[in-house]
Every structure is written in structure tokens, then in C-alpha cells.
Amino acid sequence: MVAALVASTALADPLPSWTDTDAKTRITEFVSSVTDPDSDSYVTPADRIAVFDNDGTLWAEQPAYFQIYYAMDRIARLSEADPSILTSDPLKAAAKGDLAGVMAGGEKGLLEVITVSHSGISVDDFITDVRDWLDRATHPQTGMAYDAMIYQPMLELLGYLRDEEFATYIVSGGGVHFIRAFAEEAYNIPPQQVIGSASKTSYQLVDGVPTVLKEPQIAFIDDKAGKPVGIDNKIGKRPIFVGGNSDGDFEMLEWATAGEGPRFGLIVHHTDGEREFAYDRDSSVGKLVRGLDEGPERGWLIVDMAEDWETIWPAR
């Protein structure tokens, strides 16, 4: 009976979609050491905070952040009702679903497309609108639903950490309300554990109904140095486990892994052009330079998607 239990525990691999490489061993050894009350590295459950970037870390981000496809879709719908909103070339391109045309407008054009598509709507209606879009939209290259393009190995890692009494958070440059629309269903991460970039919001009575409205100004950009700032503001603790994939995650990794006690930094390196997308130093989306150059000497695990992951997408 005892032998059977031991065998069953040994068989219960918490990360079945990770190949048996060093990456998997390093993760499980870290988690075992911080959860073992007899270990010098033991961390109390209240301090087991794990944070993950979203785009490129939990779901795909090529050929462009999925939120931009949503923005173009919503501008197309808004402009059908009122073509006068298309006051610039990037907005006109967005209405046609012309990604290259949107990108040709640079950062300013993109910001315009995001603010016009993400404002003038209540938070509740916005979340419903994103969910409706996710139900009907498909990725231009894979034909898959966007929220099916999440990484099975990372889902297993999130679940494994939660089983070991970690609190799992998303800390994303993407919009906080956009991610909340699907994070609970996709990742089992509830709204209060999603930190992201945010438009200004206002509280108003709309026809007498108390409403929180999204306004056309940016309140906070949760990227680069904004990530430690966002984590401090919302969590107030320094995470002990951090996962990212691009240099937008560098400061978050740097800050979290510089804390006292055991720390784990993880970078998803997109090496698998056959099953997913291969990109790093020269990519306009998810550019990864410092993480590759400095990560290993800082002790961060560089996950090689092609080598370390048995599967990419969840079985359907």
C-alpha cells in the first residue's frame, strides 16, 4: 500500500508536456526546495508569489500582439456605424484589417488605434465585447482561435505552482481588461491576479446606472521598468518566481531575482519555427537581447521551446 502510494506519487509528473531536460529538473528542484519545510530554502506559502508575462510567455504573440487584431476588429465595427471616426491613416488601415498599414503609423498610430478601440465603453461591456470577439476570431496564419494558442507547458507550470501553494499572477504590457476577459477560463487566473497596462477609467452614473467607463487616455504602461512598479503597486511583495520572454520583462526579472532568498527567473526562448514561431534578437515583437546575453550568468533558466517542450498547444 505504501509502495503503491510512493509509486503513484512518482508517476504523477506535474509537467508532462516538458521533455526530461535540465529545464524541467531545475523547475521541479526549485519548487521542491521552497516548499519543503525542512529545507533551508523554505518559503512560507504567503510569500510564494509567481508572476508571468502574457504575450509570448503564456500565449503566442506573432505576427503581432493579439490585442491589435481585436482593436482592428472593433474599429471596423465602430466605423460601420460611424465612418467619421476614421480620422487618420492608421485608423483607416485598422478598419480594413490592414496590419501593415497600422504599423506604418509607428507608435503614435498604434496608440491611436488602441485608444479609439478601447474607450467610450464601460468596462463590463468591453469585457463582453472581447469575449465575443474571441469566440469568432481566428489567427491569420494558424486559423486557430486566439485563446487556443496558449502554451500547454506553461498551463502545467501554472497549475503545478498553484498546487504547491503559489499565487500565480499575470504581469503584462497588454491591457488589464483585455486579459481579464479570458485569463480565468484560459489560465485559471482570476481578475484580481491580472496586472496590465490600463486606460484611464472614470466612475459615472450613466442613465442613472453606476458605471466604470474606459477613457481615451493611457493611465499606466505595464512594460519594462513599469513591471516592477506595477507589481509593487498591486501586490506589494517581490515575487520569488518570474517568467517572461522578451526584454520588456528584463526589469521584472532583474528586480524579482535580486531579492533575498531563493528566486527563480525563467525566459521562454522562441526557438521552434516549425511548431510555433522562431524569433529573438531581431524581432519587432518580443525582442529578446539582454535576456539572452545576461540571463544565464544571472542564473535565469532559458527555456528552449524546441528542445524543452514536448507539445506547444493544449489538446482539443
Add this chain to the structure above:
Amino acid sequence: MVAALVASTALADPLPSWTDTDAKTRITEFVSSVTDPDSDSYVTPADRIAVFDNDGTLWAEQPAYFQIYYAMDRIARLSEADPSILTSDPLKAAAKGDLAGVMAGGEKGLLEVITVSHSGISVDDFITDVRDWLDRATHPQTGMAYDAMIYQPMLELLGYLRDEEFATYIVSGGGVHFIRAFAEEAYNIPPQQVIGSASKTSYQLVDGVPTVLKEPQIAFIDDKAGKPVGIDNKIGKRPIFVGGNSDGDFEMLEWATAGEGPRFGLIVHHTDGEREFAYDRDSSVGKLVRGLDEGPERGWLIVDMAEDWETIWPAR
């Protein structure tokens, strides 16, 4: 055996410091109804979000917000090292511990005192500094430690709600880092469940050490219409239980209790000039007008501190 269990359950009053008045009955009936799986009013634990104002709701706020006493204390210490920081009358008054002098500078003077005392320091050092101050400072009228001036009946309410699988949050006009310095010890509320006003912060390497620093600008005022905005941004769910004490809590109460399903709004009415402080409509601190005028018809419970609370402060 069964009888003994029933008797023991009946005896275990979750709110022993609340007198047996209507207030207590309304609270326990609400909690029973939303936690009973057979009730039409049942609410799943994930949606049992309870939020509470801090000043005047969980701890006292007279004759001035306790955070102002901290600010004056820190300015006195900073100016000993560098008198040149006292560039205005409110700052000079603060250094002398002259509350009336600070207040004479109006909102502008107070803001100056807060920003000078709450910036140029890392978040970690700031929290240590607040804790050190709490360990030595005493209230000018009661002589009690500030963090002993918390309301025993509210501590019981927080514990009762958590026992019934509510998540309890603070949503305060006070500073988020200031409150985090004591909220876990005082209220059993961890940092990630404290929402408050916030200075800007920046992420920097200070002598090579990754650091989050408090800057001398205000990033967010978590008061009045800012409270629903802060809750939406940080929690992303509309609370079902809300407690406040002043008109700064009105919008939060209005928004939360307007949601679908069972909702509970609670206002602590400071009626006990003998054991605590008596104030409402005409007070400059914790002014309460709309809550008294509109609260009852909106179904909010107005807690009469003198009548409804057996004790005010925790036993020491």
C-alpha cells in the same frame, strides 16, 4: 453529541463585541444567506469580495488622519539633517508637530507635507520607517499607540467574513504603502489586498541594487469616485460587501450595492463621544452627509457605534 455540537455552534458568536441589536442581525443574516448553497442568494466564494475603507472605518481618524502625524514626524527628522527642506510655512509647521499650522496651509499645504515626507525613499525603507514610527508614536489625546486604535467589532467582522470565505480588502484614501506597513499585523490583510492612494514610483538601480522608489508626485487618489476606479483596476470584480464611514466612501457604496444579486452596504456612524469621537455632518475629517441622508433608503446599514458596539478597542 449532536445536541452538544448544535449548542456549541449556537454559542460561538462570530461578533461578540457587537450588541444584540438589529445591526448585528442584519449582518449575520446577510452572510448566512450568501453562504448557504441552498439559498437563492447564494454567492460562490470567488465572488465574495468585501471591501472596507480604513480611516474611520477600521481605525480612528480624529483629530486628524494618523498618516498626517507620521508625515509631521518624518519631516521633523528629515529637517534635523537638512533644515533647507523647510521651504514653506506648512513644512515649517510640520517640523514642529503643529497640526493647526499644517492645516492652515489648506489642501496645497497638506499635499506638500505629504509629498515631501513620502518621497525620496525606497518603498522597502518607507515601510520600515512607518513601522518604527508606529512602535514609538502615541495619539495626542488618548496616549494610545495609533495601531491600537483599531475597532474590535470591525476586526471581528473581518475575521467572520474570512471564515465564511470572503476575501477582505482595504480601499482607502490613505497611502497604499503606509497602510501596508501595518495592515497584515493589525487586520490580517496582506499587502495585495490593500488598495490606496499612491505616489508615483520608479524602478531604478540604486548603487547597483534594484529598487522601487517613491517619487514626489501623486499617481492616484483613491477617494470618492476614485474608489470604484481603484477597485475595478486592482480587483476587477464588484464587491458584494462594502463598509465605509464618510462621504468619501459614497461612490464605492453606490457602485457596489447597485450590482446584481445580494449586496450589503455598511456605514460606521461615529456617535460615541465618550468612548471614541462623535462627528458626522460638520466634521472636516470623515464628513458624513449623503450617507446619512440617502443610506437608509438605499438599504445600507448605519452602524451606531454607541448603540451597536459593546467595546471599541481591542483588549490589550
